[in-house]
Structures are given as C-alpha cells and as structure tokens.
Amino acid sequence: MELPWLIELRDKLINATHFGSVQHWFLDRFEEDAEFRAIGVPVQHPNVEAAMQAVAQTIFKRPVELSNVMLVRIPGHDFIHGNAMTNGCMVSVICFEDIRVGLVTVAGNTPDGQSHFARFGNRPVHEGFKPSAN
Numbered sequence: 001m002e003l004p005w006l007i008e009l010r011d012k013l014i015n016a017t018h019f020g021s022v023q024h025w026f027l028d029r030f031e032e033d034a035e036f037r038a039i040g041v042p043v044q045h046p047n048v049e050a051a052m053q054a055v056a057q058t059i060f061k062r063p064v065e066l067s068n069v070m071l072v073r074i075p076g077h078d079f080i081h082g083n084a085m086t087n088g089c090m091v092s093v094i095c096f097e098d099i100r101v102g103l104v105t106v107a108g109n110t111p112d113g114q115s116h117f118a119r120f121g122n123r124p125v126h127e128g129f130k131p132s133a134n
Contacts, residue, residue, distance in 0.1 A: 003036075005029060006077055010096055013103055019117030023105045026081075026094055037106055040072035041108075045095075048102065052091045055104040055118045060087060060111060 016022045023035050048070060056064045064086045071082035071093070078098035084091045086095060088109035095102030100121055107115040 003074070003077055003079075005105065006074075006079055006096075009094070009129075010099070013094070013096070013101060014099070016119070018105055019105075019119055020115065022103055023092070023094070037072075040074055043071050043073040043080065045071050045073075045080060048082075048093055048095050051095075051102060051120045052084055052093050052104050053086075055116070055120070056086050056089070056091050056106055057114050058118070059106050066091060071120060107124075 009022070012022045012025060015133060019044045048071060049066065052069075053064065053066050056066070066084040066086050069082070069084040071080055073080050078096055080093070080095045080097060080102075082093055086106075089106050090108050092107075093102055102120050104118045105115060110116060
C-alpha cells in the first residue's frame with residue numbers, strides 16, 4: 001500500500017517546534033482511517049515502549065507502569081504507532097524506525113491537567129528494562 005502521507009508526517013516530526021500539531025495532524029488524518037488500521041501488524045518493541053515509559057515517568061516525577069500496551073507496525077514503511085495507559089492517562093506514540101525518531105504524547109489525568117508531548121531518539125534500551133507482558 002502506498003502511503004505518501006508518511007513522508008509529510010516524517011518531515012513534520014523532524015522539523016516541528018510544536019509537537020502537539022504533529023500529533024493532531026496524525027490523528028486527524030489517519031487514526032480514523034479503517035484501511036490504515038487494517039494494514040498494521042501488532043508488534044512488541046522494547047525501545048519504543050521504554051521511550052513511552054520514560055516520558056510518562058518524567059511527567060509524573062516517579063516510576064510508572066504501562067498497561068494495555070498496543071503497538072502496531074505498518075509493514076514496509078518503518079513506522080510504528082500505538083498507545084498504552086498509565087495512572088489514568090493515555091500514552092500514545094508514533095515512531096519512524098529507519099530514522100529512529102518518534103513522538104510520545106501523554107494526555108488525560110496528568111498532574112497539571114495538560115497534554116504533554118516529547119520527541120525522542122530511539123536508542124537501544126538500558127539493561128534491566130522489562131517490557132510489558134501485553
């Protein structure tokens with residue numbers, strides 16, 4: 001399946017200074033697209049999951065556990081997206097594996113009531129990280 005919009009999303013993610021606009025752009029165009037969702041394959045990715053957890057821990061200023069982790073790879077496009085829950089908050093992610101750059105969003109019942117966005121570089125996880133059993 002051709003997905004030319006991924007090029008635009010990649011450019012937005014790399015060049016963004018306001019990460020909320022990247023997340024909203026992705027959600028507005030693709031999250032409700034049944035065809036897009038249908039081509040995704042569930043995947044476990046400890047590096048992406050570790051990034052999600054690290055961002056959430058920064059926001060909550062304490063260790064957190066992720067639950068209901070669901071990551072999906074779009075075959076042939078080096079793209080992963082997904083979400084999890086922690087402390088009543090949705091933690092979502094988009095990530096381009098080939099360039100090792102992603103965006104984590106934490107929204108919902110955050111300590112300050114705001115949504116938080118963090119761009120990350122995807123490096124191998126530290127020893128001792130335990131991915132979810134989802």
